[in-house]
Amino acid sequence: MGKNAEQDLTEVVMNIIINAGNAKSYAMDAIRAAKKFDFEKAEEKYKSAKDSELSAHNAQTSLLAEESNGQGIKLNLLVVHAQDHLMNCITFNDTAREIIDLYKTIKESRG
């Protein structure tokens, strides 16, 4: 792998880390808004979280596509770390969805 390919890989990996991290931050904002029963803001933030998750996922897909084309990437700890961020954000977004819905139920039951 040449210097350029290595740099390209770092960019894709950073793309995954940043977008996945953003997704988690938005999901956290969404939960905090739901906690205050501000569901409009919560839904808006949740949507941003899902958009960022998708961007991170797309970056990962590009790496997978490269590999299936026979141009395997050089696996290093940073790539694994990016994967860790991506998985974490997917799980966190799913959990955020449930928590937002839970706060809605709480609000309704209080009347």
Next chain:
Amino acid sequence: MKKIFLLCSAGMSTSLLVNKMKEAAKKQGCQYEITATSLANLKEVQQQADLILLAPQVRFDKERVEKAVKDVPVDIVDMVAYGMMDGEKVLNQAKKLLKDE
């Protein structure tokens, strides 16, 4: 020498950036002690740091960090600079926050 700490969840991606920042600092001839570490080490960091920079992926923790460190300035690394691993840009951001310009 002023100490700058970059924090993210594991101190992994920030350590890449720290190397780039050190290169930039050398070029500019300015002296800082720049360290990347995990947010889990916040307790030790807060006793030493002159500036704390958080990676954009942990920005949701800014409020908690600010509360914990009190007088130390805390900021989020510019997202584009982080993605591009632009050590010079982040160093300049740090200098501005430290009023070293």
